[in-house]
Amino acid sequence: MKSNLLHTIASLSLVTLSAADSPTNCLLASNSLGEYNACCSGQVEGISEIDGIQFEYFCDSWWDPQAPAPVNTASARECAQLCYWDGACTGSTWVSRNGHCYLTTSSEDLQKKSYPPYSEGYMALRQRIGLSPPESACAPWINAAVANETTECANRLKPIQDARDVLERENQAYNTSLRHIQKERDGLNEANRNLSTALSQLQRQTEVLNQTSQELNGTNLFYKKLLDGEIGMTSNWREWARCPGADGKEITVQGVTYRQFCNQRLYSPNGFPRDNVILGYEDCIASCNDLPWCRGINFWTKWTRACFRFDYEGTYPLPKNFSEQVIAITPV
Structure with missing residues (x-):
């Protein structure tokens, strides 16, 4: 035609x-x-x-x-x-x-x-x-040719449209799978963040426990030495004879150097020492070496339990008071 x-x-x-x-x-x-x-x-x-x-x-x-x-x-x-x-x-x-x-x-x-x-x-x-x-x-042949071309075009277009529909369905399935994967990934990321947070908390707790353990070990070591007689007790009044010559000077005990302040006592922001024990002067200083938490000492010569040990960060000596028979000792 x-x-x-x-x-x-x-x-x-x-x-x-x-x-x-x-x-x-x-x-x-x-x-x-x-x-x-x-x-x-x-x-x-x-x-x-x-x-x-x-x-x-x-x-x-x-x-x-x-x-x-x-x-x-x-x-x-x-x-x-x-x-x-x-x-x-x-x-x-x-x-x-x-x-x-x-x-x-x-x-x-x-x-x-x-x-x-x-x-x-x-x-x-x-x-x-x-x-x-x-x-x-001409009209019959033209109309027939147009109809024939229209039919042929539709026949050629149909497999293309079918293939397009298949691709669209596959694309929809792919997008659905991708959303599921992304959701699972987000869940895994959230779980990972939670695990990281828990791990950080455990690490901090471990550090606190380790520090506490060190402090306890130091305290235990000190009291063991005290019980074993390795730490002797001397007269506090004899130790007062160090002043005023020791004022402002350094003293090294067991490799650790401290500074001495006569007629001055330490002040702690929390207002209290951590503990006090009956020890001689250098034994009191040596005990601070063994305690990781020790920040300074008030050594009283007029009291029997003379060794007052402080653990608070920021402890410092007060101005001199000549009515107090005390020596403040701080690490250098």
């Missing part, structure tokens, strides 16, 4: 018909004899119109070269239409006595032949080239 449409359009051009070229309707008859008589009575050639398409016809003639085998047709009209619908056909020959139709498809130029009386009843037919058919004649 498409080739016929292109064949028709390619052969169209605008011409002006004269009165002598006006077509007849002799090819409208439905039987062979009627057509032949209508077209060839009193004339040897003419023009007739079929569905708006003009055809030339030549009576008692045939086209050369001629097709080797005929097609059976009911009329010259049908024979002309068969040639028109065949894009390769250049002309057709119709025999009225038997309805044979010979379609010439050779690329050679058509030669009109006539050989009376043998050619009597023959009609050589061909489309009239160089004329524009009426719009109504």
Whole structure:
């Protein structure tokens, strides 16, 4: 159908018909004899119109070269239409006595032949080239071509649309899986943060426990030395003889250096020492070495439990008070 449409359009051009070229309707008859008589009575050639398409016809003639085998047709009209619908056909020959139709498809130029009386009843037919058919004649082929192309386009488009639908479904499934994975990832991240927080808390608790353990070990060591007699007890009044010569001077006991302040006592922001024990002067200082928490000492010479040990950070000596028989001792 498409080739016929292109064949028709390619052969169209605008011409002006004269009165002598006006077509007849002799090819409208439905039987062979009627057509032949209508077209060839009193004339040897003419023009007739079929569905708006003009055809030339030549009576008692045939086209050369001629097709080797005929097609059976009911009329010259049908024979002309068969040639028109065949894009390769250049002309057709119709025999009225038997309805044979010979379609010439050779690329050679058509030669009109006539050989009376043998050619009597023959009609050589061909489309009239160089004329524009009426719009109504083109409409059926144009509509058919449009419908055919529309159907073909829809057929080609369908597998593409089906593939697109499959891809969309796969993409939706992928997105759903991705959301699940992201949700699981977020849950794992939250669990990891919780574990990190718990681990940090455990580490801080471990540090506190370790520090407490060190303090307890130091205290235990001190009391063990005290019980074992490694730490002796001397007269506190003899220790007071160190002042005022020891005031402001350093003293090193067991490798740790301290500074001494006569007639001064330490002040702790919390107001109290951590503990107090009965020890001599240097033994009191040595006990501070063994206690990780020890920040300083008040050594009272007028009391029996002379060694007051402080653990509060920021402990410092107060101004001198000569009515107090005390020596403040702080690490250097």
